[in-house]
Amino acid sequence: MPIVTPLDRGTILTWLREKDPSRLQSLWQAADETRRSHVGDEVHLRGLVEISNYCRRQCAYCGIRAGNRGVVRYRMTQREIVDCARHAKSLGFGTVVLQAGEDMGLTGAWVSELLRAIKSETALAITLSLGERTSEELAAWKQAGADRYLLRFETSDPELFRKIHPSLSSTAVSDRMAQLRVLRTLGYEVGSGVMVGIPGQTWDSLAQDILTFQSLDLDMIGVGPYIPHPDTPLGVSSEDAGQEQVPSSEQVVYRVLALTRLMCPEANIPSTTALAAVNKKQGRQLGLMRGANVIMPNLTPDAYRISYAIYPDKACLNETMQVGPSAILQQLASWGRKVGQGHGGRRRKAQGVRE
Ligand code: 5AD
Numbered sequence: 001m002p003i004v005t006p007l008d009r010g011t012i013l014t015w016l017r018e019k020d021p022s023r024l025q026s027l028w029q030a031a032d033e034t035r036r037s038h039v040g041d042e043v044h045l046r047g048l049v050e051i052s053n054y055c056r057r058q059c060a061y062c063g064i065r066a067g068n069r070g071v072v073r074y075r076m077t078q079r080e081i082v083d084c085a086r087h088a089k090s091l092g093f094g095t096v097v098l099q100a101g102e103d104m105g106l107t108g109a110w111v112s113e114l115l116r117a118i119k120s121e122t123a124l125a126i127t128l129s130l131g132e133r134t135s136e137e138l139a140a141w142k143q144a145g146a147d148r149y150l151l152r153f154e155t156s157d158p159e160l161f162r163k164i165h166p167s168l169s170s171t172a173v174s175d176r177m178a179q180l181r182v183l184r185t186l187g188y189e190v191g192s193g194v195m196v197g198i199p200g201q202t203w204d205s206l207a208q209d210i211l212t213f214q215s216l217d218l219d220m221i222g223v224g225p226y227i228p229h230p231d232t233p234l235g236v237s238s239e240d241a242g243q244e245q246v247p248s249s250e251q252v253v254y255r256v257l258a259l260t261r262l263m264c265p266e267a268n269i270p271s272t273t274a275l276a277a278v279n280k281k282q283g284r285q286l287g288l289m290r291g292a293n294v295i296m297p298n299l300t301p302d303a304y305r306i307s308y309a310i311y312p313d314k315a316c317l318n319e320t321m322q323v324g325p326s327a328i329l330q331q332l333a334s335w336g337r338k339v340g341q342g343h344g345g346r347r348r349k350a351q352g353v354r355e
Pocket of ligand 1: 194
């Protein structure tokens with residue numbers, strides 16, 4: 001049976017719950033063909049630098065939430081971060097991704113200065129992933145050289161969002177959607193995404209997440225399995241959505257990845273670190289074979305990496321990918337893929353459609 005896109009909600013739901021290996025084979029194939037015809041065989045490499053693990057939020061799932069007293073907090077210096085950017089450049093990567101907890105110690109001015117320093121030394125594209133920030137800060141950072149911004153909405157279900165984001169003041173999924181629109185207006189390439197298998201997440205809401213990716217016309221979409229962290233409220237809770245609960249399994253993540261590729265054919269979609277964490281041997285590769293076209297090798301210095309444990313086993317997950325340029329090249333070639341050149345920004349088939 002041919003797969004006709006765009007898929008409607010009912011079809012997405014059916015595919016999400018599909019378990020038959022031969023039918024799934026046709027889903028993988030359709031996603032892989034769509035990936036090839038829209039974004040090609042190039043795999044873009046983004047060097048991930050986790051610049052601070054301070055966080056003011058209390059996200060119920062996240063190991064670096066403010067309430068976790070067991071975390072040794074760090075904030076990298078500008079010099080250390082610029083060194084990591086140089087490392088990304090020396091490896092031939094086109095992008096550096098600066099990620100942190102929601103750290104107010106990373107002031108607007110400080111981040112602007114950092115962006116200028118990186119841009120003066122490298123021609124890398126810069127992606128920021130610093131949480132919810134003011135429109136003024138986002139505008140200043142764009143001016144200072146930021147190209148892209150990642151802010152996952154985590155789930156499109158407003159109830160579930162509220163439950164897992166006990167907030168400082170008020171946080172709602174609509175605030176995240178509003179920031180994504182601001183980012184777009186400011187000229188950023190905009191990325192978002194969700195976790196798969198959050199306790200309380202239903203199949204129906206997961207289908208809605210995929211429809212939301214499409215309606216937001218996202219440039220980048222990150223999807224990974226929810227991995228329980230024992231030092232978090234959600235990690236030790238036994239509540240879930242019963243019969244309708246989405247399992248936090250690797251298999252469901254592949255289905256979400258493939259459906260996301262079919263619905264958002266031009267998007268840059270990473271084969272995420274969380275996927276590699278649940279299947280160290282093959283997670284990255286299978287992600288790339290089922291819709292993904294981006295890898296984000298971790299370039300955070302070891303001394304800090306260990307403290308950026310948003311989920312267990314992340315810190316010690318030493319790249320299953322060897323990070324040396326020739327090793328990556330070889331690995332990708334063995335999968336029939338090649339290293340992306342240049343910034344690897346979103347390519348649009350129809351020019352001039354960006355509002
Ligand atoms: N399991 C899986 N992913 C997680 N993230 C945070 N905590 C976890 C967890 N326990 C993801 C969130 C966040 C991204 C940086 O990491 O989706 O947006």
